[in-house]
Amino acid sequence: xxxxxxxxxxxxxxxxxxxxxxxxxxxxxxxxxxxxxxxxxxxxxxxxxxxxxxxxxxxxxxxxxxxxxxxxxxxxxxxxxxxxxxxxxxxxxxxxxxxxxxxxxxxxxxxxxxxxxxxxxxxxxxxxxxxxxxxxxxxxxxxxxxxxxxxxxxx
Numbered sequence: 216x217x218x219x220x221x222x223x224x225x226x227x228x229x230x231x232x233x234x235x236x237x238x239x240x241x242x243x244x245x246x247x248x249x250x251x252x253x254x255x256x257x258x259x260x261x262x263x264x265x266x267x268x269x270x271x272x273x274x275x276x277x278x279x280x281x282x283x284x285x286x287x288x289x290x291x292x293x294x295x296x297x298x299x300x301x302x303x304x305x306x307x308x309x310x311x312x313x314x315x316x317x318x319x320x321x322x323x324x325x326x327x328x329x330x331x332x333x334x335x336x337x338x339x340x341x342x343x344x345x346x347x348x349x350x351x352x353x354x355x356x357x358x359x360x361x362x363x364x365x366x367x368x369x370x
């Protein structure tokens with residue numbers, strides 16, 4: 216019983232627990248080959264729909280795509296990469312890579328950045344000012360097949 220009391224006291228150190236109520240942002244971006252610099256000339260498209268919580272520094276998102284490859288052999292997705300700072304039409308430096316594998320020509324996946332892969336203060340600023348873009352990468356296009364500029368709107 217003494218251990219339970221000491222643990223409770225150690226966790227709060229006599230202070231009130233604080234709820235997480237920092238600013239949140241809706242993050243979106245449509246992707247296609249025409250945004251790639253240089254363009255890849257494919258007909259694939261993608262969509263990014265996410266939510267960024269500033270206080271806990273976590274970006275969760277759903278990434279969807281259509282027609283990533285047509286015909287055979289398949290060209291599986293290997294990752295989504297984030298770049299910046301870069302406005303539309305220019306290339307930026309690699310910020311983060313989220314590796315995953317999917318062999319479907321069309322589909323979606325739920326992913327996130329947080330914990331060991333959280334955003335630095337500079338990366339967060341790049342995301343929130345609209346100077347960040349993402350690329351869906353495949354085995355045949357490891358530097359990106361389609362690209363989408365990300366837009367962040369405070370909730």
